[in-house]
Amino acid sequence: MDKPKFFEKSRDVITPSLSEALMPRSARIPREVLVGSIHGLFLRGGCGPSTICPPVETFCVNSLGCKVNQYEANQARQQLERLGLRPVGLDGAPDLVVVQTCCVTGTAAAKSRQLLRRARRINPAAHIVITGCLPAIDSGELPPLGANMTAITDPDRATATLSAIVQSDPSPLVHRPSSIAPAGDSRFNTEPTQAPATTSRFAGHTxxxxxxxxxxxxxxxxxxxxxxxxxxxxxxxxxxxxxxxxxxxxxxxxxxxxxxxxxxxxxxxxxxxxxxxxxxxxxxxxxxxxxxxxxxxxxxxxxxxxxxxxxxxxxxxxxxxxxxxxxxxxxxxxxxxxxxxxxxxxxxxxxxxxxxxxxxxxxxxxxxxxxxxxxxxxxxxxxxxxxxxxxxxxxxxxxxxxxxxxxxxxxxxxxxxxxxxxxxxxxxxxxxxxxxxxxxxREQFIGETAEVLIESQTSRVAAFREAKGWFDPALAFGKDRHPDAIRNTTYEIRNTNDERRTTYTASGRTQRYFTALIEDHPTPIPKGAIRKVQLTANRPTHATARIS
The missing domain is CATH 3.80.30.20 (tm_1862 like domain)
Structure with a gap:
């Protein structure tokens, strides 16, 4: 079948799939690809004729925007881990970068573009996959696709399309609903989409x-x-x-x-x-x-x-x-x-x-x-x-x-x-x-018991001196942390034994979503644990608490 005139044939070696990247370089062969800018199609950049496509061993997934975006980014992360890739941070120059973009506001779209530029700057050879909402609209805000860049234009099919990229199967890629068409437009594509993979964990999240x-x-x-x-x-x-x-x-x-x-x-x-x-x-x-x-x-x-x-x-x-x-x-x-x-x-x-x-x-x-x-x-x-x-x-x-x-x-x-x-x-x-x-x-709950899901924890080490039951509060708690009633008080210390003690401060969300801060607890509180606390004071941005 004749190809439209806005396509041109290329014999360049395109960015390999993940499975291809693990092959010996000599086993890879040039493949004919279609490159062009037709509206509404999956677009993929490629390596130039003199470019050697790097192997893919590491990846990074970055997400901007809402909870749905974070969920879909986590799907991509788990999918790539199942394929044997190793996750690294963006500063670790990953071989593959997935950017889950947001475009609900112009500012969100600008942040998405900034993240794409940063990923390209950190590792110019990385394959960058752009997904989320920004590629799905024809707003002119998506930067031109350079070498080794892929834009997934239909968020509903992001998981299936990412799999196709990995497996080098272009069949489901040339697809996009007429997302700019109003409701009832006969051109609107209502074809069912493949069900995305589920998630089994959110690493690093409580x-x-x-x-x-x-x-x-x-x-x-x-x-x-x-x-x-x-x-x-x-x-x-x-x-x-x-x-x-x-x-x-x-x-x-x-x-x-x-x-x-x-x-x-x-x-x-x-x-x-x-x-x-x-x-x-x-x-x-x-x-x-x-x-x-x-x-x-x-x-x-x-x-x-x-x-x-x-x-x-x-x-x-x-x-x-x-x-x-x-x-x-x-x-x-x-x-x-x-x-x-x-x-x-x-x-x-x-x-x-x-x-x-x-x-x-x-x-x-x-x-x-x-x-x-x-x-x-x-x-x-x-x-x-x-x-x-x-x-x-x-x-x-x-x-x-x-x-x-x-x-x-x-x-x-x-x-x-x-x-x-x-x-x-x-x-x-x-x-x-x-x-x-x-x-x-928050004030109405002060003095009551609440349950806190611990989201973060820090520790501090302070000197503690004991002598016949007396102690120096400035050394025990730090000059700015001991009670006002004994601030700037000097005690005579005799037969002292110096000891270093670690205290822990944890914060998390109560049932009603406001933050509670547990300060100077003597033992660690695991992240993700739920602890029953007594709410003790109301601060401008949070409540303070102690474990019951």
Whole structure:
């Protein structure tokens, strides 16, 4: 069959697959490849005619963005380990670099490009695989593919495509959904994708992410995600349970159930008005099963919307103590007018009703949220409505996002942008309020018992002197750490015995997600352990605690 004119034939030796890289160099043969820039195809750079392709022994996977991206990066990491490659850090000049990109904002896309440049600078001979959301959109932000670079343009097929790269099988690579097409476009490719491999551990993480849902067709005015992940899919319950058991067996005590639009688990659209069967809450059914997995101490949910909180889901949260009393409910704005412009599926009043229902059924739940400040057309009155709603809810944490137009979204075309100076001022106002609310939320738990999942630990060695029951607190604890009541006090020390003592400081998350700091503990506290603590004091960013 004749090839399109925008393709040209090349007899160059292209970057070898991993299996080829392990062969003797003399066994490799040049292969004919198609190189070109046709929109919508898998693109692959190659070695030039005089370039010797290096063997592949080490790899590095870097991820930017959300929990779904981190999950998929972990899939790639485990896959390459199963193929016998050795993981190293990026500074270790790996032979293969996988960059899981993010493009939800222009800043995220810029960071993705910076990471690609850094990887190329550290090891110019490395094969770089670009995956995630950035290659999936035709925004012009992806840098030109150089030698030894591969772009996977369909995130849904990233695992299958990475396997094809490794095995040098191009058959599934020339594929991409028409992700820029609007819903209902007949050109939209709805071909089922190959199910990705599951994960069995999250090395270096105390909490494991478990992606159960992918895709969004909601087309919120500010969001690029429907262009990058337009097809909805949900992982079958049995596969979710099997993966959860594997993660527990690997030592993870907490699993974060994640998805691009988690509330649409088991649905073929995120638009609730198009749901034909509303009598069944499939997310609640999944969580009821997941909560029964032996050894799973904690379940946490990623972002939800108010419409996702049904009576069935509330019943589920109340029935299982290992589902944490913490819900991240996206708000974005407290103004109904702005919510409508954003194309959100709720009003401020509906949001408050859901929060009131949760507070009536759960013991002081932590409600966290995201808010966009300075969306086009946002007036002072709109912002005041957001402030009032934030105060009414009493959020335990607020992520404040100053609006920046994202190329390819409806909001980027709106004609009434807000002055950047006003956006900065409003953002500062909201952040100050959020900090006050977070501290007020923690205050109600001071003096109570909580459980902390240890995420990090440090140690310090201090001199300790004893003599007839007296000690020098400045030496024992350091000049700035002994109690104020004995600060700058000098004791007469006789018959002293010098001793070096190590104390440990650990930090982690409570059930309600705020950080607790355990200071000067006499013995190590293993990372990933859950410890019962007494919350002792409230600091600006965390609570202090001692082990009960």
């Amino acid at each position: 909490r494991a992410f478990l992606k159960v849902q992918d895709g969004c067709d909601g087309w919120c005015a500010y969001c690029i995600v429907p262009r990058t992940r337009p097809r909805l899919s949900s992982k079958p319950v049995d596969e979710v349970l099997a993966e959860a058991r594997a993660l527990v067996a690997a030592g993870h005590k907490e699993i974060v159930v994640s998805g691009v639009f988690l509330g649409a688990y088991g649905r073929d659209t995120v638009k609730r008005c198009n749901w034909t069967d509303r009598s069944t809450d499939r997310l609640a059914e999944l969580l009821n099963r997941l909560a029964e997995v032996d050894g799973l101490a904690r379940i946490r949910l990623s972002s939800l919307e108010p419409g996702d909180i049904t009576e069935s889901l509330a019943d589920c949260l109340c029935s299982h103590p290992n589902i944490m009393p913490h819900l991240h409910l996206s708000l974005q704005s407290g103004s109904d007018r702005i919510l409508k412009r954003m194309r959100r599926q709720y009003t401020g009043g509906q949001y408050l009703d859901v929060v009131a229902m949760l507070k009536s059924r759960l013991d002081r739940p932590a409600i966290t949220t995201d808010i966009i400040v300075g969306f086009p057309g946002e007036t002072d009155e709109d912002f005041d409505q957001t402030i009032s709603l934030v105060q009414a809810v009493g959020f335990s944490r607020v992520h404040v996002f100053p609006f920046s137009p994202r190329q390819g979204t409806a909001a980027a075309q709106m004609s009434d942008p807000i002055d950047p100076a006003i956006i900065r001022h409003r953002s500062q106002t909201l952040r100050r309020l959020a900090a006050d609310l977070a501290q007020a939320f």
